[in-house]
Amino acid sequence: MxxxxxxxxxxxxxxxxxxxxxxxxxxxxxxxxxxxxxxxxxxxxxxxxxxxxxxxxxxxxxxxxxxxxxxxxxxxxxxxxxxxxxxxxxxxxxxxxxxxxxxxxxxxxxxxxxxxxxxxxxxxxxxxxxxxxxxxxxxxxxxxxxxxxxxxxxxxxxxxxxxxxxxxxxxxxxxxxxxxxxxxxxxxxxxxxxxxxxxxxxxxxxxxxxxxxxxxGRPWLFRDLANAFRGSDERTMPALGEVATIMRRHAELLSRWLEDEREGVTGFRKHVAWYLKGFPVGTDLRRGMAMASSLMELDDLLGKLDQDAPFPTEVLGKPRGRTNSPARVVLPYGWLENRDDDTVPEGAELDDSGG
CATH class of the missing domain: 3.20.20.70 (Aldolase class I)
Known part of the structure; x- marks a missing residue:
């Protein structure tokens, strides 16, 4: 993440x-x-x-x-x-x-x-x-x-x-x-x-x-989890207008944290496809949001969405985010030879965070 x-x-x-x-x-x-x-x-x-x-x-x-x-x-x-x-x-x-x-x-x-x-x-x-x-x-x-x-x-x-x-x-x-x-x-x-x-x-x-x-693209999952763990069957199925409100809030919070509106909205771009997954939103509108650089620009695009479009139940239970194929794990030379060797690999520590 x-x-x-x-x-x-x-x-x-x-x-x-x-x-x-x-x-x-x-x-x-x-x-x-x-x-x-x-x-x-x-x-x-x-x-x-x-x-x-x-x-x-x-x-x-x-x-x-x-x-x-x-x-x-x-x-x-x-x-x-x-x-x-x-x-x-x-x-x-x-x-x-x-x-x-x-x-x-x-x-x-x-x-x-x-x-x-x-x-x-x-x-x-x-x-x-x-x-x-x-x-x-x-x-x-x-x-x-x-x-x-x-x-x-x-x-x-x-x-x-x-x-x-x-x-x-x-x-x-x-x-x-x-x-x-x-x-x-x-x-x-x-x-x-x-x-x-x-x-x-x-x-x-x-x-x-x-x-x-x-x-x-589904931060309301935690509301659903809270309901589920207390025995409630209530689940969140937001219409597109409600999702748009959450998207705007997300971009605003990013801009505030980074103290830079352009950087915040740019950082929000990668979330657009996840929020809109399954909703009837045209390619041009999706592309525009994924290229927005200001809250005003994002507001204009969000306002063009069909606010009453219902939540797409067909995407429930479907994967979101990164999907890829299996791949051999890249390891240090000789890593598998001795499980009890506690030598720290040369240059093992990363000097930058974030994965």
Whole structure:
């Protein structure tokens, strides 16, 4: 969710419903170096509670320094460690979904996060995938290590790194992890509607869910989830006019956060197709919104929409956001040869955040 879960989008989602909204992926090296871009990315709103910080790192020493900074400078109330990213620039350095294969290094990194956070009462959670590929599954052992090291909860995206975002999530793996651990297990993968979350919890026994691509262009999903978890059948089916209002709010929040209207509206462009998915909107109008550079220009285009167009129920349960084909996970040279080798790969730490 790099480039998506910034302060503006998190505020928009909080306005729709309750939940813990995690910031974009922050690299521990960039945090320790006080990279200006990274510091902008860890800004939280005044009403944001808990302040949830997503960290990524490969060097235990750097990871520890980063969490010590979080504690000393009161940067967050919750730390979520990313061991699930399948992006090439991350895995080729041994990070993300590649890292749990090196179980000793994985344990050291988890310990480096938990120890400084524990005394400050800051919970540490982790998110991960099933493994590198079907021949190199790690999720059960990684979950057990995380539990032993004091992690509060584990979230599993029920795909391998090789799958990326293709195919269907293997919810059975979530059930397997739940049976193997005593700490809470959160499920992730193919939750497009609130009823998918209920079905996942029913079928796997997991303790909660993590939403990723499901909220793209659908921030009201969190309102539906809140209703679903309290036993209500009420679901949000906004007409196009209501969606237009939310789109305008999103662009406005981005502009306010970035303190630059043009930059905010430009940053909003990538969301247009997700919001309009399934609605009867012409190609020219869609293209115009995806090229807008000011709120006034966006207002003019939003005003041309058919405000009464009903929500397209045919897209319910359909994937949103990134979809791709499986691809071999790019790893550091010799990465698979020795699982117990805890050597940090040369140049492993990324000095920029965001995935």
């Amino acid at each position: 790099a480039g998506i879960t910034n302060l503006a989008f998190r505020q928009l989602c909080r306005e729709q419903g309750a939940g813990i909204y995690v910031c974009e992926m922050i690299t521990t090296q960039a945090l320790v170096a006080r990279n200006p871009k990274t510091y902008r990315m860890i800004e939280f709103g005044e009403q944001e509670n808990p302040r949830s910080l997503q960290l990524y790192g490969v060097d235990p020493a750097t990871v520890r320094k980063a969490v010590e900074m979080v504690v000393k400078e009161n940067l967050a109330d919750h730390v979520d460690a990313n061991f699930g990213c399948s992006v090439k620039k991350v895995t080729r350095r041994g990070g993300g979904s590649a890292l749990p294969w090196k179980r000793n290094l994985f344990r050291q990194i988890v310990r480096a996060m938990v120890e400084p956070a524990r005394d400050a009462g800051i919970p540490v959670t982790i998110k991960m995938r099933k493994g590198i590929d079907d021949d190199h599954l790690t999720y059960i052992e990684a979950g057990q290590i995380a539990q032993e090291e004091g992690v509060t909860a584990v979230a599993l995206h029920a795909r391998t790194g090789e799958q990326r975002y293709s195919g269907e999530a293997d919810w059975e793996s979530i059930a397997n992890l739940k049976q193997a651990l005593d700490i809470p297990v959160l499920g992730n993968g193919d939750i497009w509607e609130a009823d998918d979350a209920l079905r996942m919890m029913r079928e796997t026994g997991c303790d909660g869910v993590v939403i990723g691509r499901g909220c793209l």
